[in-house]
Structures are given as structure tokens and as C-alpha cells.
Amino acid sequence: MEKVQGIGGVFIYANDPEALAAWYTEHLGIETENYGKTYYHAFAYRYLDDPERRASTTWSIMPAKKKPLPKARKAMVNYRVEDLQKLLDQLTDAGIEIESVEDYDYGRFAWIYDPEGNRIELFEDHFDYAEMLNDGAGE
DSSP: OOOOOSOOEEEEEESSHHHHHHHHHHHHOOOOEEETTEEEEEEEEEETTEEEEEEEEEEEEEEOSSSSOOSOOOOOEEEEESOHHHHHHHHHHTTOOOOEEEEETTEEEEEEEOTTOOEEEEEEEOOOHHHHHHHTTTO
16 A cells, blocks of 8 residues: 655745744744745655655745635644753743643653744654664554
8 A cells, every 4th residue: 555655745824924934933943945925944854764765844834825814723733843941941032922831751842823823833852763763663
């Protein structure tokens, strides 16, 4: 059976794409390029089982097809971070409210909202991927 191999892209529709892209750059460090009114960043990676094989996930902010967008949002993006506490401190210093923080043995999570009301999940990974590869799991 053919199956999904990963996430090819994340597409966020915004009432003001330029302002929202600037917010993500300032507060989450996602540098963007623009193509017309679309702002994007490509996160490149290598496959764990074949390090020579490369791919990317495109993250983009584009103009809403209908304005204004409805307040209720049905999706959330999980962003991996190296040091969650350091990022939370920066966000708090910038006046961004932290909705909640939860700790688990496999990682630490926090939730915030961007200026257009999109819920954001921040994730500090504690998972041992080397152990997963040695066990053959994840294939």
C-alpha cells in the first residue's frame, strides 16, 4: 500500500499575510521569502533511513480567499523548538500570552495564539530517535 511519507507543506491563510509573516519572524524566528503576497520558508531535512535523500516541508502564509477569515479555526501547527523555556521567556517579554504548558517524558509542550487567532503548539522533543532507528520502529 502506498502511504504518506511526511508533511509536504503547511498553508496558513491570513487577512494580512505580510503582518503575520513579520510576527512569525519576530517571535518564532521563521525567516520568510515572498512570492507576490505569499510568504514562505522551506524547512529542509534528510530521511533518517537514507541520509543522502533530502526533502523539505514548505511553510507559508498566503492571502485569505474570503475576508475576513472566520474566528473559529480548525487546525493547529506544532513547531519544534530546541529550548522551550527560553522561547517562552522571550514570548512573555514580548507580551504574548502563554495559554498553558505541559510536560511529558517524551517532550514539553506550550500553546500560544498568533495575532490572527491561529492556535500554535510549541514542542521541545525529548524522544530518542537513535533508539527508534536501532529497534527498526518507524519503518
